[in-house]
Amino acid sequence: MAASKVPSRLLPFSQKQKFVCLRCQWTTRRSASTYTIETDLSEDVVPDSSLLTPQPDQDIVTAWDPVQRSRNRKRQLPPSRYKFRPPRYYRGPLHPHQPPSPSSPNSRLFVPGPFSLPRLQQTYTSTLAPDLLSLLYTHHPPGTLPGPTGQRLRGWDNTSPYHKNRPLRGPRGRAVLPLMKRPITFRNIPRLEKIVVHHVIRSSDNRDSSYLHVAGMILQAVTNVRATVCKARHSIANFKMTKDVTAMAVKAELKGEDMYCFLSKVVDVVMPRIKEYKGVSGGSGDGSGNLAFGLQPSAVGMFPEVEVNYDMYPPKMIPSVDVMVCTTATNDRDARVLLSSMGIPFHGKHAN
Amino acid sequence: MMKLSPALLSLASVFKIPLRPYTILPAPSLLPKPFPSKTPFSTSSVSLARKDQRNKVDKRITLIRYHLNHPATPRPLRFSRLRALRHWTIHRAAQLHLHTQRRLEQLELERQYNAMRAACEELRVGLDDGGRLYRQTTTRKGLFGGLKMEGEIVGNGGVPIEYAKAQVDGPPRGGWDHGWMR
Known part of the structure; x- marks a missing residue:
């Protein structure tokens, strides 16, 4: 059938x-x-x-008559006859033996939660999002479109007959096509997407794995996410780097609850206590709405999870940490407005 | 040998505590130890002999390594039929709740956006001031980037720092802290 x-x-x-x-x-x-x-x-x-x-x-x-048959059975069937057993390997969507869905607690991918509503998230949904909407609002009278977009991929001036049918040229000065700027509506208010916290191990410390382990432990304690080790992508003999073998960095990717908790910790606990802190450099950002800043080892030591048992870590090995905040904004300007409304101070010339 | 009560004995057997008879160790003798009779193999002086030169690992690091190597994930939960059904019901209900909440937020934002647009349009066309008020309203001066005052950059790029405080349930115990700055 x-x-x-x-x-x-x-x-x-x-x-x-x-x-x-x-x-x-x-x-x-x-x-x-x-x-x-x-x-x-x-x-x-x-x-x-x-x-x-x-x-x-x-x-x-x-x-x-299966019912009669089961009644006639003297002893219980072995569990393998009636229990579902997830496949050991995922064999693709067309295989009849499928693993349980990630929302079911039988699945190994099941993540329980969310268990809390972080204060920052609550503030964002209730206050920041409407305020950002009105701050970043641009009025286009009905029937008009936001102005003409500039040429994204450059064409060729037809000075040479060989220009015919050539593909368009890439953007000037960089390999990456910048994102389009769209007017902010209620659909695309910039919001936090994810935060990547990572620590690059100095090449002199590369021999001793203890730096890696301590950094991983601190990242894990601070971010509530298991830190992963990034391996070298190329072999470079001068730096004694082997591809896919030498550990270069530890990183933790935060999303959802963890992300909001981490950012509010940075803003409310760590940043106010850094001595002579001017703020995040206004020039940071990759041009597409992702801002980054660094925290010195002394600042990392001020995270409450590290501070509470500071003696657990060898003080020389406490890492400096880079924080990359990815937002859904398509340009750095909007991302900076979002982050400054969340409490991150910016200083210096703002690269918009 | 010390006498142990049967209750203690059974407890010890449950918790796998090895019961050793309590014996008094002989006191360490105060006499100097006899000189080792064997002559050392090497004739070089003791100071030149290699000490234990293995680099000693900090105990804290050993502890960190131990905890990082914690055996990975525990096995997934296995629920009986009823429990699984219960879980499924609660999970669906929570998802639905989140979905409606998100939808309501979206709708509210949409309403605000539409109201803003209507207001801007009214200012632009509805008043007979040639759109002066509209132009004043929609100016975005000082929103992005630091406000330049007397050669130095003041402020936080438009959003005042006092604004950026996460919401709390109640007012602080000490009232408004006038000395607060960030």
Whole structure:
């Protein structure tokens, strides 16, 4: 019975149901009884398919009584006969043996939560988002579009006949195409997307794995996320680096609750206590709404999780940490407004 | 041998505590130890002999390593049918709740946006001042980047630092802190 549907794309065009929307066509099921051998299958389809297997005999059908059979059973079935066992390896979406969905607690991917609503997140949804919406609002009178966008990929001036049919040139001075600037509406108010906290190990410390371990432990304690080790991407003999072997950095990627908690810790606890702190450099940012700043080892020591048992870590090995804040803003200007409304001070010339 | 109560004995057997008979150790003798009879193999002086030169690892690091190598994930939860159903129900309900909350927030933002647009349009066209008030309203001076005053950059790029405080449930115990600055 399970094999009674034939995808319509396997049928020749004349057999496809006409005047039926594509979605209905996909969900159409044909029972084996309506399936005739006369249907001319295309040559890709094996003609002797399981669809044509005859039904079981009537006496077999009548004799089939699973309830009675289970009652007659003397002892319980072994667990392997009735328990679902997830596959050891994921064999793709078409395999019949599928792992449980990530939302079910049986799954290894299941992440319980969210358990709390961080204060910063609450502030964002209730206050910051409407305020940012009104701050960043640009008025376009009805019937007008935001001005013409400049040329993104540069064309060729047709001074040479060889310019014909050439692909457009990339942006001047960089390899990456800058993101488009769109007017901010209620749909795309800039918000935090993720925060990456990482620590690059100095090459002189690379021999001693203890720096790596201490940094990983501190990152884990501070961010509530298991730190992962980044390996070298290239082999460089002068630096004694081997590709995929030498550990270069530890990093932790924060999303959701952890991200908001971490940022509010940085803003409310750490930054006010840094001596002579001017703020994050106004020139930081990659041009597409991701800002970054660094924290010195002395500042990392001021995180409450580290400070509470500072003696646990060798003081020389406390890492300096880079924090990369990824926002959904498409330019640094909006991202800076978002972060400064969350309490990160900026100093110096702002690169907008 | 010390006599132990049967209750203690059974407890010890449960918790796998090895019961050793309590014996008095002989006191360490105060006499000097006899000189080692064997002559050392090497004739070089003791100071030249290599001490234990393995680099000693800080105990804290050893401890950190121990905890970092904690065996990974515990096995996933296995629920019975009813418990799984219960979990599923609660999970769906929570997801639905979150979804409606998010939708309401979106709708509220949309309402505000539309109101703002209507107001701007009214200012632009509705008043007979040639759009003067509209131009004054929609200026974005000082929003991005530091405000320049007397050659130095003041402020936090438009958003005042006093604004950037996460919401709390109640007022602080000491009232408004006038000396607060960041």
